[in-house]
Amino acid sequence: MSFLSDLLFEAQIIAQNLGDMVAGPHLRLGVTGLSRAGKTVFITALIDQLTKAARPSLRRGKNPLPVFRVQAEGRLTRGELEPQPDDAVPRFSYEKHLEALHGPKGDTGTRHWPESTSQISELRLRLEFERPNGQQKTLTIDIVDYPGEWLLDLPLLDKSYAEWSRETLEASASPARATLAEEWRHFIGQLDPKMGMAEETAREAAELFTTYLKGCRADIYAFSVLPPGRFLMPGDLAGSPALTFSPLMLEEGIAYPAHSLAGMMERRFEAYKTHIVRPFFRDHFVRLDRQIVLVDALSALNAGAAAVRDLEAALSDILVAFRVGHGNLLTNLLRPKIDKILFAATKADHLHHTSHDRLEAILRYLTNRAISRAEAGGATIDVIAMAAVRATREAMVSGEDGTALEAVIGTPLAGENIDGEIFDGYEEAAIFPGDLPKDPKLIFQPPQPGSTAASDYRFVRFRPPLPVRNPEGTVLPLPHIRLDRAFEFLLGDRLN
Ligand SMILES: Nc1nc2c(ncn2[C@@H]2O[C@H](COP(=O)(O)OP(=O)(O)OP(=O)(O)O)[C@@H](O)[C@H]2O)c(=O)[nH]1
Ligand SMILES: [Mg+2]
Numbered sequence: 169m170s171f172l173s174d175l176l177f178e179a180q181i182i183a184q185n186l187g188d189m190v191a192g193p194h195l196r197l198g199v200t201g202l203s204r205a206g207k208t209v210f211i212t213a214l215i216d217q218l219t220k221a222a223r224p225s226l227r228r229g230k231n232p233l234p235v236f237r238v239q240a241e242g243r244l245t246r247g248e249l250e251p252q253p254d255d256a257v258p259r260f261s262y263e264k265h266l267e268a269l270h271g272p273k274g275d276t277g278t279r280h281w282p283e284s285t286s287q288i289s290e291l292r293l294r295l296e297f298e299r300p301n302g303q304q305k306t307l308t309i310d311i312v313d314y315p316g317e318w319l320l321d322l323p324l325l326d327k328s329y330a331e332w333s334r335e336t337l338e339a340s341a342s343p344a345r346a347t348l349a350e351e352w353r354h355f356i357g358q359l360d361p362k363m364g365m366a367e368e369t370a371r372e373a374a375e376l377f378t379t380y381l382k383g384c385r386a387d388i389y390a391f392s393v394l395p396p397g398r399f400l401m402p403g404d405l406a407g408s409p410a411l412t413f414s415p416l417m418l419e420e421g422i423a424y425p426a427h428s429l430a431g432m433m434e435r436r437f438e439a440y441k442t443h444i445v446r447p448f449f450r451d452h453f454v455r456l457d458r459q460i461v462l463v464d465a466l467s468a469l470n471a472g473a474a475a476v477r478d479l480e481a482a483l484s485d486i487l488v489a490f491r492v493g494h495g496n497l498l499t500n501l502l503r504p505k506i507d508k509i510l511f512a513a514t515k516a517d518h519l520h521h522t523s524h525d526r527l528e529a530i531l532r533y534l535t536n537r538a539i540s541r542a543e544a545g546g547a548t549i550d551v552i553a554m555a556a557v558r559a560t561r562e563a564m565v566s567g568e569d570g571t572a573l574e575a576v577i578g579t580p581l582a583g584e585n586i587d588g589e590i591f592d593g594y595e596e597a598a599i600f601p602g603d604l605p606k607d608p609k610l611i612f613q614p615p616q617p618g619s620t621a622a623s624d625y626r627f628v629r630f631r632p633p634l635p636v637r638n639p640e641g642t643v644l645p646l647p648h649i650r651l652d653r654a655f656e657f658l659l660g661d662r663l664n
Contacts, residue, residue, distance in 0.1 A: 378400070509549050511550070
């Protein structure tokens, strides 16, 4: 049965890849990232920039994408949205997300970031360009957006229910998580996994487990390793039996009968993998050509060393699931490989540009294991600090002792708090977020004694920037930091 389903799985992948190949020059770009990493904002900014890049009337004097060669050399002639390729997948709500950033119905006072993603969606962009020899060409780019939580499920594919139970329980006993897990652990601690199946008990265990996972995600903890992803973002599966399971305290080496509570939980865990995780993996991940991995290192730094360690673990777990390297026509048909991966530390606009190199060094350090693995597979890797949408500008402010500090100015979101000052969402503020450490290793260390803040950095969330219009009333592409460098790395060679 499992051999047959594996065979069917492979056949479906080959059929999809064949379809992709006959569709003409095209690239499937994976935009990967844990929840709140900035995927939806990045995709929106990418489309906003690339559909406007060939229109000089939508520039503020200077070229907004100087490092993106096809555009800088004036060879990008058109960027347009096309009907997406998969009829069964909803369309990425580009217009809605962009309108949110600009301010719905032209009211800039209500501009806000797009909502957290709860469903998969997809979009196709067609770029028309001139090759350096003058030949006209097109490149089609498919991009998929999905809830970041679902990404955490990929590592489950290789785990049995017993392994997953053991690992999840171990993690929940760590000092950083134990308090959050207390009620759930107490509940399952009283259960005998050999007892008969009991729907009510399974439901209660699953609910307490979900509450624990949600607690871990709160800003002050900002933990990253929290599978199963659908427990946090169920999409259309809320309340379904596929989500009604939980780890149990199992005894090593015991095979639990099918009619026991453990047997039922195991069946549901396997069903979750078969019916939810595998299709997501097959329909999305296996077909990617290139990958940008967005990492919100700043939120983890804000929450402290335990969150940073957790983020590092989550990133290396996830990246094992990528297929990387250079394939030939045949191997690409069977198993397309990701030949380029860009690791991007997002939201760099929270920092003065003098700290961007340090942020980049931190991300390089966090993804070290993943980078070595990908490079060994033959993929080309780069690491950047970037802001898909730049919500701040820079300024010098003077610190308490009169020293000059490199700060950023923006409008903090309503409710953001720095040292007891609560922002109202309208007032601008100059913020010195603290210096990132020169030595990236220090991010794994707890704050210095004497520090009053939960950590030594203070990043607040800012509102999106005020939109700027051209004389005809069209909104210009939003400001960004190094988005053009990302485009050049991910797309540049395909636009030559
Ligand atoms: N300042 C700034 N904030 C950003 C940027 N990108 C994302 N953010 C912030 O990060 C939040 C999450 O961004 P999203 O793009 O929704 O993240 P996501 O990865 O799609 O998250 P899920 O849909 O929950 O998986 C936004 O609401 C913003 O507060 C950026 O370029 N600059
Ligand atoms: Mg999203």
